[in-house]
Amino acid sequence: MSNNPPKKNWSWRSQAFRGLVYQVLAVVLIVLCVGYLAHNTQTNMRERGIQSGFDFLNSPAGFDIGESLFAFDSGENYWHAYLIGFTNTLRVAITGLILTTLLGTLIGVGRFSRNALVRGLCVCYVELFRNIPVLLQLLMWYLMFTEVLPESASPLVLGPVYLSKGGLNFPIPVWATGQFFAAIGMGLALVVAFLYRRWAILSFERTGVPRSLFWAPLGIVLGFGVLGWLIGGAPSEFNMPKQGEFAIENGGALTPEFLSVLLGLTIYTAAFVAEVVRGGIQSVALGQTEAAAALGLGRGQTMRLVTLPQALRVIIPPVTNQYLNLTKNSSLAVAIGYPDVVSIANTAINQTGRAVECIAIIMLVYLSTSLLTSLLMNWYNTRSAIKER
Amino acid sequence: MKSLKTVVAAVLALGTLAASPAFAGKTLDTIKSRGQVICGVHTGLAGFSAADSSGKWTGIDVDVCRAVAAATLGDAEKVKYVPLSAQARFTALQSGEVDVLSRNTTFTLTRDASLGLSQTAVIYYDGQGFMVPVKNKIKNAKQLKGQTVCVQSGTTTEKNLTDFSKANGLNIKPVVFEKLEAVEGAYFSGRCVSYTTDASGLASVRNKSAKNPADHLILPELISKEPLGPLVRRGDDEWAAIVKWTIFGLLEAEEYGITAANVDDLKVNTKDPAIGRILGTTEDTGKLLGLDKEWMARAVKATGNYGEIFERNVGPKSALQLPRGLNNLWNKGGIQYAPPIR
Numbered sequence: 136m137s138n139n140p141p142k143k144n145w146s147w148r149s150q151a152f153r154g155l156v157y158q159v160l161a162v163v164l165i166v167l168c169v170g171y172l173a174h175n176t177q178t179n180m181r182e183r184g185i186q187s188g189f190d191f192l193n194s195p196a197g198f199d200i201g202e203s204l205f206a207f208d209s210g211e212n213y214w215h216a217y218l219i220g221f222t223n224t225l226r227v228a229i230t231g232l233i234l235t236t237l238l239g240t241l242i243g244v245g246r247f248s249r250n251a252l253v254r255g256l257c258v259c260y261v262e263l264f265r266n267i268p269v270l271l272q273l274l275m276w277y278l279m280f281t282e283v284l285p286e287s288a289s290p291l292v293l294g295p296v297y298l299s300k301g302g303l304n305f306p307i308p309v310w311a312t313g314q315f316f317a318a319i320g321m322g323l324a325l326v327v328a329f330l331y332r333r334w335a336i337l338s339f340e341r342t343g344v345p346r347s348l349f350w351a352p353l354g355i356v357l358g359f360g361v362l363g364w365l366i367g368g369a370p371s372e373f374n375m376p377k378q379g380e381f382a383i384e385n386g387g388a389l390t391p392e393f394l395s396v397l398l399g400l401t402i403y404t405a406a407f408v409a410e411v412v413r414g415g416i417q418s419v420a421l422g423q424t425e426a427a428a429a430l431g432l433g434r435g436q437t438m439r440l441v442t443l444p445q446a447l448r449v450i451i452p453p454v455t456n457q458y459l460n461l462t463k464n465s466s467l468a469v470a471i472g473y474p475d476v477v478s479i480a481n482t483a484i485n486q487t488g489r490a491v492e493c494i495a496i497i498m499l500v501y502l503s504t505s506l507l508t509s510l511l512m513n514w515y516n517t518r519s520a521i522k523e524r
Numbered sequence: 525m526k527s528l529k530t531v532v533a534a535v536l537a538l539g540t541l542a543a544s545p546a547f548a549g550k551t552l553d554t555i556k557s558r559g560q561v562i563c564g565v566h567t568g569l570a571g572f573s574a575a576d577s578s579g580k581w582t583g584i585d586v587d588v589c590r591a592v593a594a595a596t597l598g599d600a601e602k603v604k605y606v607p608l609s610a611q612a613r614f615t616a617l618q619s620g621e622v623d624v625l626s627r628n629t630t631f632t633l634t635r636d637a638s639l640g641l642s643q644t645a646v647i648y649y650d651g652q653g654f655m656v657p658v659k660n661k662i663k664n665a666k667q668l669k670g671q672t673v674c675v676q677s678g679t680t681t682e683k684n685l686t687d688f689s690k691a692n693g694l695n696i697k698p699v700v701f702e703k704l705e706a707v708e709g710a711y712f713s714g715r716c717v718s719y720t721t722d723a724s725g726l727a728s729v730r731n732k733s734a735k736n737p738a739d740h741l742i743l744p745e746l747i748s749k750e751p752l753g754p755l756v757r758r759g760d761d762e763w764a765a766i767v768k769w770t771i772f773g774l775l776e777a778e779e780y781g782i783t784a785a786n787v788d789d790l791k792v793n794t795k796d797p798a799i800g801r802i803l804g805t806t807e808d809t810g811k812l813l814g815l816d817k818e819w820m821a822r823a824v825k826a827t828g829n830y831g832e833i834f835e836r837n838v839g840p841k842s843a844l845q846l847p848r849g850l851n852n853l854w855n856k857g858g859i860q861y862a863p864p865i866r
Contacts, residue, residue, distance in 0.1 A: 185640035
């Protein structure tokens with residue numbers, strides 16, 4: 136607040152006053168509408184004897200969930216079941232985001248390749264996958280898994296990995312002290328690698344001697360990991376998948392439902408991200424590339440050091456949209472039986488009859504996830520924006 | 525802040541005035557003025573409710589709708605069928621989109637007590653079973669330990685499966701789909717070792733969707749009680765009574781040997797007072813329900829008695845080949861026992 140506020144003019148002639156009145160009116164109207172709808176729903180539900188409320192969240196769910204990151208027992212409460220569904224959604228969304236970014240960037244950059252075949256393939260990819268509805272793609276991948284692959288009784292054996300209608304089964308290391316030390320080692324190494332990287336940048340700016348900013352930190356992290364593993368007694372025991380009577384048992388497993396959702400969403404969204412990346416790169420003035428060439432940078436270096444960092448500013452906001460789309464599209468997973476939060480809510484609706492409440496929870500989950508994603512991306516956007524000095 | 529609170533309070537007060545109940549008036553009156561019974565049915569479950577290529581609906585659940593329409597409107601064809609998914613069914617009935625929900629729905633305490641719905645009468649006593657491919661050589665459900673089982677969401681089935689798995693320490697992994705077609709697709713493609721739903725549903729699916737029905741075995745053990753029947757909205761007891769007594773009437777008709785073929789003859793020639801009451805020749809039972817005296821005669825004429833409905837749609841001679849079993853009349857070894865019409 137400033138010390139001498141501007142004089143207020145309470146008359147229709149004042150634009151500020153009129154603006155204020157309109158705004159208050161708009162807010163009142165919105166609140167009225169929402170209040171009316173909520174009240175009407177409640178009255179009608181009460182009149183028809185439909186029980187409502189969120190108390191059901193504390194009662195036992197009574198149903199099992201096919202796959203989850205954390206153990207779930209049917210005796211646990213509904214809110215716990217929702218939490219499992221939410222982690223399943225996040226599991227697909229987060230892996231999907233990472234893979235989409237990698238694939239989308241590769242395809243987008245590939246459209247500038249000098250190799251006509253690479254360029255053509257990238258164009259085909261984009262045009263094919265962004266023009267087929269994502270639900271169809273999910274169903275297609277799921278059909279590929281369940282119809283084309285062999286039965287789990289006679290899986291495709293690719294070394295230690297089994298591929299069948301039951302999904303992808305692979306060996307996982309048995310958790311032991313060695314892995315624990317390796318994890319600690321890698322955690323420490325991250326700090327060391329970060330410090331090294333900062334030193335390398337400073338030293339480059341001071342002396343002009345370029346140092347590896349990627350391989351050396353990677354080496355540090357891996358080296359520490361191996362060291363920790365050796366100190367922990369170098370355990371090499373694996374939980375191997377093995378052929379059971381009807382299905383493959385033991386080992387780690389990715390279900391066809393998870394794989395189909397992940398593949399479908401990644402491949403679909405990557406087509407859009409590729410276009411965004413292409414647009415971003417094209418927005419960087421040609422003079423920049425020419426200047427880089429004049430300085431003697433190679434094509435790869437130009438892309439990595441000159442073009443992409445500048446393109447990033449244009450790329451981030453639309454890519455955020457694609458991230459949000461991917462997260463929201465993951466709700467289509469219910470069509471192919473992946474137990475995401477929508478699937479859990481569907482079951483809950485039917486067991487309890489609390490349709491309004493369950494739908495409200497789904498909306499809340501997607502709303503908060505999306506808002507959080509945009510918040511993070513906006514922060515990153517501000518960080519990578521041009522710093523005006 | 526204070527002003528905001530006032531605004532909210534004012535808005536809430538206004539809302540109270542503006543809110544009006546959207547539902548009033550008797551269902552029967554609405555149906556009569558509309559000239560149609562709107563009936564919520566399954567999207568396609570052979571033997572229960574399925575539309576053929578010309579759009580004609582058949583099945584046990586459909587016949588209930590037809591009988592109700594014949595009793596109330598005098599014409600079994602005056603039914604509008606609304607195919608509903610397992611999830612949409614209760615909401616559709618609650619919101620008044622359908623007059624009666626005849627969609628192989630299990631009666632349970634939760635549904636009766638908390639959904640604002642009334643359960644009428646059981647038209648099919650069912651139980652949940654498992655279907656497995658014959659080649660897997662599974663002979664009983666306990667052999668499914670640690671295996672995947674395909675199941676449709678929004679059913680009592682999901683919970684029964686969990687209970688069964690837990691009680692027997694089987695650690696069964698459910699793969700849950702929203703649509704019946706998706707569950708069938710996943711099971712027949714070999715994604716799941718087994719498919720679970722009501723035994724009648726399994727027979728229907730095996731018959732309709734399996735390449736060779738003989739390749740699939742329905743395990744003999746049933747893991748739950750599934751009394752299936754139509755539901756109506758709560759709050760209109762007269763309408764609930766009409767649906768309930770139409771079903772009782774169909775059962776009584778079988779008990780007293782009234783069939784679609786002999787109903788006209790019996791109306792004139794019967795000397796049995798019980799038959800006279802059912803057909804409205806001696807006593808006007810329909811009047812008490814708000815209908816005319818020929819209500820049951822028309823219903824039986826349109827669909828046949830309960831036994832005929834069963835035989836035609838799901839019985840041993842139909843495509844589904846389900847045994848009469850529990851659904852036989854009480855005096856023939858089953859548990860179908862209708863209160864008397866008098």
